[in-house]
Amino acid sequence: MSSARPIYFLSDYGLDDDFVGLCKGVMLGIAPEATVIDLTHEVPGFGVEAGAEILEHATHYMSKNAVYLAVVDPGVGTERRALALLSADGAFLIGPDNGLLVPAVESLGGITCAVSLTNADYHIRPVSSTFHGRDIFAPAAAHLAVGLDHTLLGEVVDPASLVRVEPFGMEKEGTNTIVATITSVDRYGNARLSAPVEEVSLSFGALLKVEAGEDGDMLVRYVETFGHSKIGDLILVPDSHRRLSLSMNKGNACRALGLRIGNQVRLTLLENHSERHVGRDAEF
Amino acid sequence: MSSARPIYFLSDYGLDDDFVGLCKGVMLGIAPEATVIDLTHEVPGFGVEAGAEILEHATHYMSKNAVYLAVVDPGVGTERRALALLSADGAFLIGPDNGLLVPAVESLGGITCAVSLTNADYHIRPVSSTFHGRDIFAPAAAHLAVGLDHTLLGEVVDPASLVRVEPFGMEKEGTNTIVATITSVDRYGNARLSAPVEEVSLSFGALLKVEAGEDGDMLVRYVETFGHSKIGDLILVPDSHRRLSLSMNKGNACRALGLRIGNQVRLTLLENHSERHVGRDAEF
Amino acid sequence: MSSARPIYFLSDYGLDDDFVGLCKGVMLGIAPEATVIDLTHEVPGFGVEAGAEILEHATHYMSKNAVYLAVVDPGVGTERRALALLSADGAFLIGPDNGLLVPAVESLGGITCAVSLTNADYHIRPVSSTFHGRDIFAPAAAHLAVGLDHTLLGEVVDPASLVRVEPFGMEKEGTNTIVATITSVDRYGNARLSAPVEEVSLSFGALLKVEAGEDGDMLVRYVETFGHSKIGDLILVPDSHRRLSLSMNKGNACRALGLRIGNQVRLTLLENHSERHVGRDAEF
Numbered sequence: 001m002s003s004a005r006p007i008y009f010l011s012d013y014g015l016d017d018d019f020v021g022l023c024k025g026v027m028l029g030i031a032p033e034a035t036v037i038d039l040t041h042e043v044p045g046f047g048v049e050a051g052a053e054i055l056e057h058a059t060h061y062m063s064k065n066a067v068y069l070a071v072v073d074p075g076v077g078t079e080r081r082a083l084a085l086l087s088a089d090g091a092f093l094i095g096p097d098n099g100l101l102v103p104a105v106e107s108l109g110g111i112t113c114a115v116s117l118t119n120a121d122y123h124i125r126p127v128s129s130t131f132h133g134r135d136i137f138a139p140a141a142a143h144l145a146v147g148l149d150h151t152l153l154g155e156v157v158d159p160a161s162l163v164r165v166e167p168f169g170m171e172k173e174g175t176n177t178i179v180a181t182i183t184s185v186d187r188y189g190n191a192r193l194s195a196p197v198e199e200v201s202l203s204f205g206a207l208l209k210v211e212a213g214e215d216g217d218m219l220v221r222y223v224e225t226f227g228h229s230k231i232g233d234l235i236l237v238p239d240s241h242r243r244l245s246l247s248m249n250k251g252n253a254c255r256a257l258g259l260r261i262g263n264q265v266r267l268t269l270l271e272n273h274s275e276r277h278v279g280r281d282a283e284f
Numbered sequence: 285m286s287s288a289r290p291i292y293f294l295s296d297y298g299l300d301d302d303f304v305g306l307c308k309g310v311m312l313g314i315a316p317e318a319t320v321i322d323l324t325h326e327v328p329g330f331g332v333e334a335g336a337e338i339l340e341h342a343t344h345y346m347s348k349n350a351v352y353l354a355v356v357d358p359g360v361g362t363e364r365r366a367l368a369l370l371s372a373d374g375a376f377l378i379g380p381d382n383g384l385l386v387p388a389v390e391s392l393g394g395i396t397c398a399v400s401l402t403n404a405d406y407h408i409r410p411v412s413s414t415f416h417g418r419d420i421f422a423p424a425a426a427h428l429a430v431g432l433d434h435t436l437l438g439e440v441v442d443p444a445s446l447v448r449v450e451p452f453g454m455e456k457e458g459t460n461t462i463v464a465t466i467t468s469v470d471r472y473g474n475a476r477l478s479a480p481v482e483e484v485s486l487s488f489g490a491l492l493k494v495e496a497g498e499d500g501d502m503l504v505r506y507v508e509t510f511g512h513s514k515i516g517d518l519i520l521v522p523d524s525h526r527r528l529s530l531s532m533n534k535g536n537a538c539r540a541l542g543l544r545i546g547n548q549v550r551l552t553l554l555e556n557h558s559e560r561h562v563g564r565d566a567e568f
Numbered sequence: 569m570s571s572a573r574p575i576y577f578l579s580d581y582g583l584d585d586d587f588v589g590l591c592k593g594v595m596l597g598i599a600p601e602a603t604v605i606d607l608t609h610e611v612p613g614f615g616v617e618a619g620a621e622i623l624e625h626a627t628h629y630m631s632k633n634a635v636y637l638a639v640v641d642p643g644v645g646t647e648r649r650a651l652a653l654l655s656a657d658g659a660f661l662i663g664p665d666n667g668l669l670v671p672a673v674e675s676l677g678g679i680t681c682a683v684s685l686t687n688a689d690y691h692i693r694p695v696s697s698t699f700h701g702r703d704i705f706a707p708a709a710a711h712l713a714v715g716l717d718h719t720l721l722g723e724v725v726d727p728a729s730l731v732r733v734e735p736f737g738m739e740k741e742g743t744n745t746i747v748a749t750i751t752s753v754d755r756y757g758n759a760r761l762s763a764p765v766e767e768v769s770l771s772f773g774a775l776l777k778v779e780a781g782e783d784g785d786m787l788v789r790y791v792e793t794f795g796h797s798k799i800g801d802l803i804l805v806p807d808s809h810r811r812l813s814l815s816m817n818k819g820n821a822c823r824a825l826g827l828r829i830g831n832q833v834r835l836t837l838l839e840n841h842s843e844r845h846v847g848r849d850a851e852f
Contacts, residue, residue, distance in 0.1 A: 006312055008305070014755040015299060015583060018622050019808075021576070021607035025630045028574055028605060032631075037312060039305035054302050061408070061418065062309045063316075074818070077793025124629070129793040131808035134629065187298040225361025225413040240303075240415035250358070290596055292589070299583060321596060323589035338586050345692070345702065346593045347600075471582040509645025509697040524587075524699035534642070 004034035005092070005145040006063055010055055011071040011133065012043040019131070023069075023138040026124060030142035034067075043072050044261060048100050049165055050184055056103035057241045059091070068104060069141040070095035077129040081157070082117040082136050084150050092150065094141045096132075099165030111159040118154035168194035176269040180244070182254075182261050189252025191259050195244040195267075204228070207271035208236065210246065212264070213257040219270070220246070236267075288318035289376075289429040292346055294339055295355040295417065296327040303415070307353075307422040310408060314426035318351075327356050328545060332384050333449055334468055340387035341525045343375070352388060353425040354379035361413040365441070366401040366420050368434050376434065378425045380416070383449030395443040402438035452478035460553040464528065466538075466545055473536025475543050479528040479551075488512070491555035492520065494530065496548070497541040503554070504530070520551075572602035573660075573713040574631055578623055579639040579701065580611040587699070591637075591706040594692060598710035602635075611640050612829060616668050617733055618752055624671035625809045627659070636672060637709040638663035645697040649725070650685040650704050652718050660718065662709045664700070667733030679727040686722035736762035744837040748812070750822075750829055757820030759827050763812040763835075772796070775839035776804065778814065780832070781825040787838070788814070804835075 007027060013019035020041050027036060039058050043051040051072040059068075073080075073096040081097035088109030093101045097116075105111050117140050120127075124135040140153050170180040170193070178200065180193040202208075206222040221229065222236040222244075229235045229249045234256075239245035246265065247253050254260065291311060297303035304325050311320060323342050327335040335356040343352075357364075357380040365381040372393025377385045381400075389395050401424050404411075408419040424437050454464040454477070462484065464477040486492075490506040505513065506520040506528075513519045513533045518540075523529035530549060531537050538544065575595060581587035588609050595604060607626050611619040619640040627636075641648075641664040649665035656677025661669045665684075673679050685708050688695075692703040708721050738748040738761070746768065748761040770776075774790040789797065790804040790812075797803045797817045802824075807813035814833060815821050822828065 006316070008309060010302075010305075015606075015608070016610040017752075017754045018578075018608040018626065019754075021578075021605060022626060022629055022808075024605045025576060025607070025626065028603060029629075029631045032574070032603070035312060035316070037305060037308045038299075039309070040299070040302040042300040058302065058306060058309065061306055061313075063313045075795070078795035128806075128808045130805065130813075134808065184301075186301045186303075227359070227362035237414065238412075240306075240412045240418065245414075290600070292593060294586075294589075319596060319600070321589060321592045322583075323593070324583070324586040326584040342586065342590060342593065345590055345597075347597045468585075470585045470587075511643070511646035521698065522696075524590075524696045524702065529698075 004031050005065045005067045007031075007034050007036045007067045007069055007141050007145050008039050008058060008062055009036055009041075009069045010039040010043065010051060010058070011041045012047060012051065013041050013071070013133065015041055019133060022131075022134045026134055026138045027142040027145075030139055031146045034142060034145040044184070048072050048074070048098050049168055050261070052100050052103045052165060053168065053183055053241075055100065056107050059104050059107045064089055064091065066091045067141050067145045068093040068095075068101070069137055070100050070104075071133040071137055072096075072100055073098070073132065076132050080163070082132060082140075083157075083162070084115045084117060084140055084144065084153050085111050086113040086150055088112050092141070092144045094137050094144070096137075097163050099163050102162060102164050103167055111162075113150065114157050114159045114162065115150055116154045116157045119152060122148075122153055170195045170199075173266075177266060179264055179266045182246075182259060182263045182265060183243075185254050185259070185261055189248065189254045189256075190239065191246040191254050191265070192239055192241065193244040193246060193265055197238040197242045197244060200244065202236075202269070203272050206269060209268040209270055210234075211266040211268075212246070213259045218257075226250075288315050289349045289351045290347055291315075291318050291320045291351045291353055291425050291429050292323050292342060293320055293325075293353045294323040294327065294335060294342070295325045296331060296335065297325045297355070297417065299325055303417060306418045310418055310422045311426040311429075314423055315430045318426060318429040328468070332356050332358070332382050333452055334545070336384050336387045336449060337452065337467060337525075339384065340391050343388050343391045348373055348375065350375045351425050351429045352377040352379075352385070353421060354384050354388075355417040355421055356380075356384050357382070357416065360416050364447075366416060366424075367441075367446070368399045368401060368424055368428065368437050369395050370397040370434055372396050376425070376428045378421050378428070380421075381447050383447050386446060386448050387451055395446075397434065398441050398443045398446065399434055400438045400441045403436060406432075406437055454479045454483075457550075461550060463548055463550045466530075466543060466547045466549060467527075469538045469543070469545055473532065473538040473540075474523065475530040475538050475549070476523055476525065477528040477530060477549055481522040481526050481528060484528065486520075486553070487556050490553060493552040493554055494518075495550040495552075496530070497543050502541075510534075572599050573633045573635045575599075575602050575604045575635045575637055575709050575713050576607050576626060576630055577604055577609075577637045578607040578611065578619060578626070579609045580615060580619065581609050581639070581701065583609055587701060590702045594702055594706045595710040595713075598707055599714045602710060602713040612752070616640050616642070616666050617736055618829070620668050620671045620733060621736060621751055621809075623668065624675050627672050627675045632657055632659065634659045635709050635713045636661040636663075636669070637705055638668050638672075639701040639705055640664075640668050641666070641700065644700050648731075650700060650708075651725075651730070652683045652685060652708055652712065652721050653679050654681040654718055656680050660709070660712045662705050662712070664705075665731050667731050670730060670732050671735055679730075681718065682725050682727045682730065683718055684722045684725045687720060690716075690721055738763045738767075741834075745834060747832055747834045750814075750827055750831045750833060751811075753822050753827070753829055757816065757822045757824075758807065759814040759822050759833070760807055760809065761812040761814060761833055765806040765810050765812060768812065770804075770837070771840050774837060777836040777838055778802075779834040779836075780814070781827045794818075
């Protein structure tokens with residue numbers, strides 16, 4: 001078995017260019033035994049909050065000895081710091097100091113040590129002003145994967161000094177209404193809402209009014225799976241990240257309703273504990 | 285050399301989300317030495333037949349000790365079974381019981397043992413109702429890659445009970461006409477037809493009438509390669525899956541003719557054994 | 569540590585089909601220990617020059633013992649040769665004889681030996697007329713990765729006989745004007761110009777007139793990073809390939825200006841050594 005730590009790589013680089021390949025080539029040169037797994041490279045452009053959510057979610061499924069390399073970095077070339085974080089659980093997280101790493105490291109037990117990647121001995125030189133993924137972050141991740149002492153990468157900094165971002169949240173209005181944000185849309189057109197399933201007390205079959213997009217109100221059922229709805233039904237389901245998802249059985253909910261990432265969705269609970277099937281509202 | 289079996293991964297998850305990355309992370313945790321190769325993650329959405337064709341084709345090129353992980357799963361969250369199949373050739377195939385695995389396992393010698401993946405000890409829990417790739421299929425593939433006895437994954441089931449799908453076929457009309465289906469369209473706009481080259485007795489240079497799309501009839505030549513046609517020529521060529529492909533030299537045949545996956549194409553043989561070059565018909 | 573050479577894979581196959589997966593499966597069968605890294609599979613269709621530039625750039629970051637597998641091959645199925653090149657630095661490069669490999673091998677010290685891949689013992693048979701990546705190039709790369717003597721792959725040929733392509737260049741007009749070509753556009757809309765930063769003597773803050781697209785003249789500053797401009801500013805920056813890039817801070821320069829790969833851009837130097845910030849011209 002390889003003695004190198006696995007590297008989990010998330011970015012907004014996409015796969016149309018050679019950005020990801022160059023980062024991997026740099027890592028392979030430093031850590032030939034490390035396995036690199038792509039979490040995703042399609043974090044919506046400059047989407048620090050979206051990237052932070054995906055990275056935090058991934059920590060629940062990845063090896064404990066992981067190195068997370070995360071690059072969503074609209075501030076590249078400015079004074080923002082480049083970081084390596086050691087979590088209490090023993091994982092490393094590498095990326096810009098813009099909040100991207102914070103929810104993930106908190107999920108991994110919190111920050112044991114934070115280092116600013118200022119030691120040029122571990123940079124690829126000349127350091128580009130636009131591509132720190134290749135020149136600063138990837139080499140740091142690879143060195144950590146093969147056992148370098150993280151304090152050699154630069155100066156230890158105070159964890160309290162790290163930039164944090166407000167994670168996507170939801171608001172409650174009274175006792176039966178929540179307002180959530182669409183945090184991502186997958187290829188099937190399912191809209192992930194910023195509402196964790198655990199924080200809403202819905203029973204399967206619950207009936208809700210949905211206000212979203214330009215199409216007025218709709219009625220939806222909260223169901224356990226697509227299999228509990230009919231083709232074309234608009235539904236709420238718990239998704240793979242344990243969030244509420246606004247979905248359409250065999251259809252594309254976002255296209256049908258004109259919804260996008262960042263849109264607000266208001267959900268009003270009309271009826272809980274019901275199993276009766278209700279289709280789409282007539283006015284929809 | 286690694287003692288783990290290689291894992292070949294096919295799905296319709298796309299690469300825009302973290303679905304594939306999460307499945308790989310789960311597999312790496314169980315089978316750190318296994319190499320995972322992406323066959324493709326762009327099987328057209330819910331395309332069980334298309335996925336089955338791609339998977340079957342791949343079996344001709346992959347290692348004998350392969351583990352195939354295939355997830356095109358419109359029935360996720362319903363009662364459809366999750367399967368692991370052992371082929372007579374010694375490969376494993378993991379995926380939903382919807383026909384996706386059947387042509388591939390038949391190409392690998394047929395089913396020696398079929399297991400329904402009901403043993404929760406080998407699931408990632410809690411099992412999501414929408415993402416069995418991560419929670420049921422990927423862990424099963426990884427356990428098999430590192431040598432787990434497949435009968436531990438659940439209950440042995442009768443191979444005759446498996447769901448089968450009708451593979452894309454072609455019909456003959458009289459002695460000189462076939463009707464085939466467009467089973468896939470590649471990035472260059474080449475339309476793969478459901479007609480295996482071996483089952484049509486065309487000689488290179490044969491002249492055919494094509495009826496497809498909205499543009500009336502066209503004449504095409506069956507040629508060995510693009511190099512045997514002129515730029516802009518519409519041609520039939522044997523493609524990399526040994527199927528007839530309707531193609532345009534340096535052009536995009538599907539865009540030009542308004543063709544899509546699932547469209548029917550009627551081919552009538554006008555002239556065999558001819559080498560004379562005929563361009564596109566005047567009415568096209 | 570693996571004794572196999574790493575394989576760096578570049579193509580125009582895209583990831584929507586199974587082309588890349590099949591090539592990797594073939595390589596894994598021959599060289600189970602080799603690590604394959606995707607440089608990119610989105611070289612613009614039939615873009616031999618663009619692929620050559622990406623491949624050459626990558627050589628500056630990859631391991632010295634690399635095997636480069638590069639397939640941008642509009643001539644597949646014609647008489648063009650299939651090549652393996654050994655560079656003076658000890659790397660191998662595999663691909664079609666159409667100029668794709670030449671800038672890279674020159675960057676790696678020049679050609680020590682060139683072999684035409686004519687030995688059918690190292691082909692996957694039957695050899696498809698449209699998919700030499702799977703049937704000829706990938707197996708050659710894998711055999712070289714695990715130490716096969718390259719002269720066994722076919723006939724040694726004269727390096728002087730190789731097809732070369734004119735790399736993207738730039739023209740000088742008088743002392744203060746250059747005309748460059750847009751060689752690629754990344755996902756953020758940045759236009760890479762065929763002008764190497766080293767060959768233009770610009771100081772940061774220099775003011776230039778840009779003529780490109782349909783929008784008449786614009787004024788831009790040459791800045792070190794995006795951080796030295798304001799949101800919405802059109803700028804010139806040195807990009808990750810050490811080329812001039814025409815970019816828009818937090819915007820999409822190519823969409824804004826209607827620019828595409830292949831367009832010509834004329835740059836006239838108005839003012840050097842200035843740090844004064846000038847925004848976009850009023851007429852733009």
